[in-house]
Amino acid sequence: MNLRALRIPLISTGTLCIFAFAGALTGLVASPAQxxxxxxxxxxxxxxxxxxxxxxxxxxxxxxxxxxxxxxxxxxxxxxxxxxxxxxxxxxxxxxxxxxxxxxxxx
Ligand code: HEC
Structure with a gap:
């Protein structure tokens, strides 16, 4: 029980990180130099x-x-x-x- 409750916040933090990373990449691509x-x-x-x-x-x-x-x-x-x-x-x-x-x- 407890384990499962712990796991969900962990996953969502990881997902957030991926989104943040993708966002940073998109920012780079949008700049004229790239x-x-x-x-x-x-x-x-x-x-x-x-x-x-x-x-x-x-x-x-x-x-x-x-x-x-x-x-x-x-x-x-x-x-x-x-x-x-x-x-x-x-x-x-x-x-x-x-x-x-x-x-x-x-x-
Ligand atoms: C009056 C006609 C006309 C209008 C209005 C127009 N375009 Fe174009 N667009 C062209 C033509 C013609 C080309 C290709 C030019 C060439 O081959 O030299 C082109 C090329 C492009 C390209 C490059 C495509 C590629 O990857 O090769 C993009 C992006 C683009 N237009 C976006 C837009 C957007 C966004 C708008 C609206 C704000 C728009 N166009 C309005 C005529 C127009």
């Missing part, structure tokens, strides 16, 4: 600005370029969001047919 783990999937680019951003800061930097484009579109009174140009905005960032032309126009 961009490799967040690298863009595209190997050839059509938009120079995106290529430069991807090379320098991976997807994090690419997203900054994207956000600027969305902002500019909105300032023009256009209804644009990530899904206007990407059929998937979680893993692949696959492009819609209009994506490249639209982006060039907005940079």
């Amino acid at each position: 961009a490799d783990d967040d690298a863009c999937t595209a190997r050839s680019f059509k938009v120079k600005k995106v290529e430069d951003a991807c090379k320098k800061g991976g997807r994090t930097a690419a997203k900054t370029v994207m956000k600027a484009a969305v902002k500019k579109a909105k300032a023009n009174g256009e209804k644009v969001n990530c899904k206007t140009c990407h059929t998937d905005i979680k893993t692949t960032f696959a492009l819609t047919d209009n994506a490249v032309d639209d982006l060039k126009r907005l940079l």
Whole structure:
């Protein structure tokens, strides 16, 4: 009886440690200097600005370029969001047919 009661707190402390460790790792990966783990999937680019951003800061930097484009579109009174140009905005960032032309126009 007593043993089991003791074991549960032990396990949860261990689990917490693992989470803390994973959190620390995620923090590292998110920093621009460690961009490799967040690298863009595209190997050839059509938009120079995106290529430069991807090379320098991976997807994090690419997203900054994207956000600027969305902002500019909105300032023009256009209804644009990530899904206007990407059929998937979680893993692949696959492009819609209009994506490249639209982006060039907005940079
Ligand atoms: C106007 C169209 C457009 C909008 C809006 C847009 N994107 Fe993009 N995005 C592109 C294009 C085009 C590329 C690929 C550029 C190339 O191939 O040179 C791209 C590439 C990316 C990439 C790099 C993908 C990779 O790994 O190769 C990410 C990440 C990304 N976009 C995120 C976003 C996010 C997040 C948003 C919303 C804030 C967004 N995009 C909005 C057109 C757009």
